Amino acid sequence: AQSVAQPEDQVNVAEGNPLTVKCTYSVSGNPYLFWYVQYPNRGLQFLLKYITGDNLVKGSYGFEAEFNKSQTSFHLKKPSALVSDSALYFCAVRDPRNTGFQKLVFGTGTRLLVSP
Amino acid sequence: DAGVTQSPTHLIKTRGQQVTLRCSPKSGHDTVSWYQQALGQGPQFIFQYYEEEERQRGNFPDRFSGHQFPNYSSELNVNALLLGDSALYLCASSPQDRGRTGELFFGEGSRLTVL
Numbered sequence: 240a241q242s243v244a245q246p247e248d249q250v251n252v253a254e255g256n257p258l259t260v261k262c263t264y265s266v267s268g269n270p271y272l273f274w275y276v277q278y279p280n281r282g283l284q285f286l287l288k289y290i291t292g293d294n295l296v297k298g299s300y301g302f303e304a305e306f307n308k309s310q311t312s313f314h315l316k317k318p319s320a321l322v323s324d325s326a327l328y329f330c331a332v333r334d335p336r337n338t339g340f341q342k343l344v345f346g347t348g349t350r351l352l353v354s355p
Numbered sequence: 356d357a358g359v360t361q362s363p364t365h366l367i368k369t370r371g372q373q374v375t376l377r378c379s380p381k382s383g384h385d386t387v388s389w390y391q392q393a394l395g396q397g398p399q400f401i402f403q404y405y406e407e408e409e410r411q412r413g414n415f416p417d418r419f420s421g422h423q424f425p426n427y428s429s430e431l432n433v434n435a436l437l438l439g440d441s442a443l444y445l446c447a448s449s450p451q452d453r454g455r456t457g458e459l460f461f462g463e464g465s466r467l468t469v470l
């Protein structure tokens with residue numbers, strides 16, 4: 240069964256500094272990987288996805304993620320953090336063999352706190 | 356273009372009661388799934404509907420049931436509520452022809468509190 244681990248409950252970074260939110264996955268075969276962001280009392284917003292191709296994926300709001308197959312990781316990054324980036328970030332994986340194609344398996348989330 | 360809309364936004368029930376949550380998918384989307392997000396946790400897949408049929412189910416008891424209507428909207432029903440059912444219930448939609456590579460679009464959720 241597929242799974243996702245987000246080892247950090249919280250990441251703290253100063254505004255203007257680069258940020259990284261870590262994610263590792265476990266799935267048989269080539270995974271489909273996603274990052275979502277959740278603001279307080281809101282639903283999830285899609286940031287970016289890796290399906291195939293270039294290991295560096297660019298997404299919304301200046302975020303990017305790097306797929307590393309050998310390390311089974313898909314870390315979320317941004318070169319310069321904004322206070323408005325403070326939110327809860329979820330990594331998710333979908334097994335490409337899964338006929339129930341909407342089923343995503345989410346990590347437990349990482350809270351990003353960007354200080355002014 | 357309206358996104359995924361859910362109702363009600365908040366509700367309070369007591370143990371043993373039944374609840375129905377509603378979801379309208381984003382325009383052009385024909386597939387709907389439901390997720391449960393307990394406090395401090397990531398969302399967990401409940402089930403998915405396409406063409407008015409349940410296509411896949413997560414590890415949830417039969418107390419959780421659903422329905423999809425011809426206009427693609429959906430309902431989630433939970434019977435015999437338990438305290439542990441307190442959570443944010445998220446509806447997600449996507450167009451079926453995007454298949455496995457398409458991202459999901461989420462509503463803002465229905466927050467259920469069971470007392």
